[in-house]
Structures are given as C-alpha cells and as structure tokens.
Amino acid sequence: MGVPADFSLGEAVVAMTPRERFEEFLQTRGKRITRQRRMIVEHVVGHHEHFDAEQLLTDLRKTPEGAQASRPTVYRTLTEMVDAGLLKKMVLGGRSVYEHDYGYPQHDHLHCTSCQSLIEFSSDELVRIRDAVAAQHQFRAQSHRLIISGMCAQCRGTRSKSRHQDRV
Amino acid sequence: MGVPADFSLGEAVVAMTPRERFEEFLQTRGKRITRQRRMIVEHVVGHHEHFDAEQLLTDLRKTPEGAQASRPTVYRTLTEMVDAGLLKKMVLGGRSVYEHDYGYPQHDHLHCTSCQSLIEFSSDELVRIRDAVAAQHQFRAQSHRLIISGMCAQCRGTRSKSRHQDRV
DNA sequence: TTGTCTGCAAACACTTTGCACTTTT
C-alpha cells in the first residue's frame, strides 16, 4: 500500500507531488506518460475529494481546454492511480467512488443514505481495535473500511446550519 | 428495519422462526406465500451464512426435490428477505453477498483477499466508537459496516508467491 | 522504429424489468 513519504498536519508537506509520484509509478513500469493520463491526474488532484468515473469523465469535458479522455481511458487511469497509491476506491450503492489517498491520513466515513454525502472522520481507537481483532484471529490486516450509514444533520431536518464539511 | 422480538446469547431463543417471521412480513403487506418463496426461505435459513444470488440459485437446483426458482424470483425474494430483516446484504468484489441477520448479534468481518473467506467478529468497543462518532457529527447512525481486509492465517501459511489481488 | 496507449464498439457480470401466463387467496 502506498504510504506518504512525509506528512505533517500543520503544513501538509509531502515529498513528491501526486503528479511526480504518478510519473514515477508509470516509469518504473515501462508505462508512458500520455496526454490523457496527465490530464486526468492533474484534474483529479486539483479537485473534490470524492467522485466516480462518470463524474470525472463529464468534468473533464467541461474544462476550458476541452481536456478529455474516453471512458475506457478514464477507468484504466483511475485503476492505475489506485495502484500508484494516489486514490482509494470504495463501492457505494453499486458504483465505485474514489477519494484522494496520498498525503492524507487514514480516515473512515459517515454515509448519509438520504443525500449520499460522505463525511470523513478518523479514530485512533478504531485503528487500535482493528489491530487487536486482527491479531486475535492470526489475521494480517492490510486495510479496513468502516462506513457508518444513517442520516446527516441536514437531512434529518435540523434547522441549524451546522458545519457540514469536516476535514480530518 | 427488523429487530428480533427476543434474543439471548446463552440460549439463542427467538420468538418466531425465520419462516414465521417472513410469512408475517408477507402477509402484513398483502403479499403471497408462494411455493418459490417458501423454498427459498427454507433453503436459506437452513444453510451457510454467506452466499450470493447465483450460489443460491445453483444450490436450489441441486436439491433432491428439485426445488427451484428462476433467477428473477431469487433476486426478488432475497430483497424481500432483507426487507423482512432476515438477511443482511453487503457488496463485495462487485456482487451482493447475503448473510443471516435474524437472531444473530451484530458483527463485522475480516475479509481474506486471497481466499475470499469471511471471518466474523464482534466488538462492543466498536459500537461504542460508532455511536460516539455519530453523535459528534449530529449524525443518526442506522447501521455500520466494518470490513478489515488482509490475509487469513491459512493463506499466510501457504507459502506461495506473494501476489496482489486488488479488486476491492 | 518499437511497443504502449487510445478510442471505438462490443462484450461483460450482475441485476432489474415488461409482459403474458400461472397461482394464491
């Protein structure tokens, strides 16, 4: 699994930029740095946290430069980015949702089944439990995914405008 | 969302049998108790914990009585069983996997990405964390799903070439 | 040049749906 070479909460300093990391990934595998791959990485790292293939495809086509790539290429590149450790993939409601995974601390999600929004959170305790459980079963944990489903404050009708954006 | 009428760890006493519960569910909705639905529930409650639609379909056809139902009916009935609170559904590697959810305490899973096996475990602490996190975000948690991916003891022991199996 | 990559269309795996006929109530 890809682990950031360096990360600090205060300044978010990362040794390599995502593009650099991706290019390195490609080069060490004899893969080529094409216009499409460059556009996709560029776009992804410069945008929203969570998205799916279709969204990305549409977004690319809206760019002023008319950046675009075919559907297959988008899927192929997303897979490569996951392999490169830049993105994390999760399946929600039948389709794959991607989120940044480079230079960000691990976290889990609260998923509002009403508005489909994802709220991030992290818990050290959770990680502790994960490792304890794994050890208890002679299991080697590589990763975990916790999704708490329910309804967010807004959807429940809470009038108060509480913060919806939670950065871990 | 169905909740068992009665459950005790020591003796696992449940007020209604799964079949009874399902029939009640159907009747209160003006749905009918057909031969197919009966066969499916009967088969499901009497077998393995985890399975998918295709497996069930095949298994049904192998029964001595030649119990069988069409693919659409199997899918439709599984959905009803989930609605009735008898089964829980989760998506793993692209398809839906079902597990019993009536008269069983809540639990989570360790998923071996090598042999695809699922190991159950439960943790009260986890539930505590879940509720704490939800509260912290004014979120109403309805359910959660924690899947710890990695390699089980067996697969680790089997000294084979270490290949990566990505597929979520 | 050499071999990878792209885009297109077709293929895919899993699941759902339209509809005429069958079965439960």
Add this chain to the structure above:
DNA sequence: AAAAGTGCAAAGTGTTTGCAGACAA
C-alpha cells in the same frame, strides 16, 4: 374471480476488453 407472482427474454448499470490506428520513448 381477483390480485399478486412467476418465468422468460430483454433491457439496464457500471465496468472491461479486442483491436486497429495514434503516439510516446
């Protein structure tokens, strides 16, 4: 008899693949 269910085939989704032409290295 009335209403709901079933099975078949076909249609959907979201994602992947075969291949010929396009393009990095």
